[in-house]
Amino acid sequence: MTTRIVELRQGILKKNDELARGLRERFAHAGVLVLNLVSSPGTGKTALLERTLRELQASGARAAALVGDLETDNDARRLAATGAPVRQINTHGICHLEAEMVGKHLDGFELAGLDYLFIENVGNLVCPSSYDLGEKIRVALLSVTEGEDKPLKYPTLFNSVDVAVITKIDLAEACAFDRATALKNINEIRPGIRVFETSAKTGAGMEEWLDYLCAQRRTAPSR
């Protein structure tokens, strides 16, 4: 039975990879920079995105978001208040987003009119690592309240990302957050990775994050 499951799983992942490849070409052709945000539930993906969308729009950039949750459209409603185009993907029991879900929710989005598309994955530090969504950049978020050893406990996910964002740094002191250990652990799993330290509440670190997005957008393949 294990062999059959492994084969089925490989079949699903292969199909996902094919769909993701198609999405990646589509995004590149449209000239939109796509990011896939992954973290535990409650790390603050939506809060970071909310502030990011507001600041990008204030600077004249065009940004949109797809947001994944098992249930509710709370996050989409929260993000839509920024004025950006936002769509909720409800997975109804599935613990991660898949390329097919992303593809289905792009209908009606004018991709060529966008500079950035953020995909907020389902809160989960395991399964999203296996599913390519066609993104150019995969981002792991880790909050100061979660414990510094998460990269070591979830190495597959942290090893699959391009950049890491430490969130809620306004709470660092209250949580006795050990910054040096957190950075060491991230670096152990993903040596040399760029790490941002942010607070969506106070705005700390947002400038570096937005500069990074802007630079990545500039080097994205153009139409």
Added chain:
Amino acid sequence: MTTRIVELRQGILKKNDELARGLRERFAHAGVLVLNLVSSPGTGKTALLERTLRELQASGARAAALVGDLETDNDARRLAATGAPVRQINTHGICHLEAEMVGKHLDGFELAGLDYLFIENVGNLVCPSSYDLGEKIRVALLSVTEGEDKPLKYPTLFNSVDVAVITKIDLAEACAFDRATALKNINEIRPGIRVFETSAKTGAGMEEWLDYLCAQRRTAPSR
């Protein structure tokens, strides 16, 4: 393909349920109260358990723990410092504990010599809900830093638990935690469930939690 996957999944869950039934009988026969702790990564399962094990032992009770993580034995080492018997279960890529893993790690534990056995699940708000581990009580933990809407976003898990523990209440003010909304959301998914509000750091709420454990232990089936 979907049909075959559903059948395979049902087969796996059925086998798990059978093994869990066997474990439940074994635990009841030994007179040990077994709890399964589920939450996001970083909610503070280990911190709550650390303090719980210390306080139970100080009161003369005999408590042990099994702790699940994809990788590392950090949590087992941390809990073993309490003096309690502790075993780490590494799932190596599997995002939840299964009854078979629990069964395999009981060898050498003298169950009849224990009052309490805590099983700390892998940090995940989705898949652990489907896997019975033979526990008497399933506990959902939710920290004040994670957002009050988690029960609504992960209803399957919250609907499967017997009791909820809100953790890190020492950070409630710093996080602008909305207690009334959190309690309302928990109650919407699992009406009338008992909710504890704790801080493993300050000890707040620990007395009510320990009283509850003691009362549950008293009413557990005796040998």
